[in-house]
Amino acid sequence: MGSAGVMMSEMDTGSDPDRARLKLAALACAAFGLVLLSIRLGNNDWADVDIRRAVVTLRAYRVGVAFFAGASLAVAGVVIQAVFRNALASPSVLGVTAGASLGGTVTLVVTEVVFSGAAAAAAFGEMLVPAGCMAGAAMALSLVLVLTRRRTSSTSFLLVGFLLSAVFLSMGAFVMSLSQSTWELGRVVVSFTLGTVSGSGPRQLVTIATWCIVGTVAALGWHRSLDMMLTGDEEALTLGVDVRRVRRWGIVWVAFLSAGAVAVGGNVAFVGLVVPHALRSVFGSSHRALIPAAAIGGGIFLVLCDLGARVAPTQSQMPLGVVTGLIGAPMLIALLHRNEALQDV
């Protein structure tokens, strides 16, 4: 694997099934408590009960969307790090998140400029941008799979993903520059690019919850094969693993999960990188425990970040992507500092 590594405590973290179940239950309880707390916290100073109820309902949608988007990104991070046996891999390395972001940005601009935003919004409702993100992600995934169809090495996939990311990010920056001609459109595009779950409604919640559950269950179905990938391509082959098939299906589920997250939350960095690292030191590397742990842990992380964005004493709400970066990067450094030895995934 070279330079990349995963931090692990020196403690015995190979997940004993009973202990792993207990830890998962504790994590789930913490998540439940945090969700309730996050809905409760904020400006609740309204005398009118109806307004207060409406605000709490909107906040519940927002917290729910943040939870499932974080869960999706963290599970995608676990899978991508296993299929490439690279601790520095994150869902964005495939170019799919950049593709999804480009799709969302283009949709925002086209809706406004060509079709007139109001008319299009009336016709397609709030799901237009998520649909654009899904289309962008599907295009990026198709390109990754076509360009790597004769290749098996992780380097080929990572290189193609890196190059596609660069192309999509450049195209996204170009579209964003076009959007600056209109102040309102420019503001919306920048807000989407920096990540936000503000304004989420029931449709976004149902979409991301369905997307997250399907993707997580699918990833969990591959837990044995993902464990086998940790032994390296050659050893996995000698143990009977169809490495190419596992890698390609892993990529499909990573794309699926991260596209869903971008569709409802825009660009949110670091979740897929830092959450798997933090949880491996508690749950070990066995994917049977690590995938559900990442789903809950990723949800907790993004709900916390969104809470921070909401209650931070700033003039306007901080973009979610900025908060995840500000919290995620120091967390990763702290994890690196705490664990002296860097070990392979």
Added chain:
Amino acid sequence: MSDALVFEDVVVRYGRTPVLDAFSCAVGVGEVVGLVGPNGSGKTTAIRAALGLTDTAGGQIRVLGRRVDTLRRSEIARTIGYVPQRSRLEAAIRVRDVVTQGRYSHRSVAALDDDRKAVDEALAWTDLTHLASRSLPTLSGGERMRVIVARALATEAPILLMDEPTAALDVGHALQLLRLIRELADDGRAVVLVVHDLEQARRVCDRIVVIDGGSRIVEGAPEDVLFGDDVSRVFEARIIRGGGLGYEARGPS
């Protein structure tokens, strides 16, 4: 004795450089064959070719009578258990789960009891039962090597390819493993053992194949081969009969 693994004029090239050059050898059922030779002689390449990890440019390799290049990966995994020189597995996974990886190619719901039995036996053979719940990174290098040997044994494959399996082991566990290899062969498995320690090769092998420059130089019974001129020439060293440090296994077999 029927042949379990046959190399027939096998050629492997890296670029234009031949690494195996018309290499031939056969390993019978119930036989331990030691593959010895200097560094870079082609021992590991021969093993990789048998596992289908390296493309051959000529000749053929047959496993239980079937050409290895016609077998699916899962068929190769059920037929050949492999112990690499150094495993790349470093993840925080329980020892039992690592050994269970050896059952991957057998997987079916109906085989769960068989899986458990094979894993328990492999753990017992390698003296790892008491470490089964430990996480891999908490083990010493020698203990990890025993885990990888246990994983190969859990495959219940009739052929075992072991690339310097005793290199990281202390004397006691090295002797224990050599004794285990002997028992496995006596139980009907064909074992290819790449080994640098010629004394170990003499102790456990039925036959020794000396390889150099990708070709078989000589083969035969250990006593005949190891003290012959070919071995001295290949290793550029004089092998002294009766010299060196002797040791015996202790404790219950």
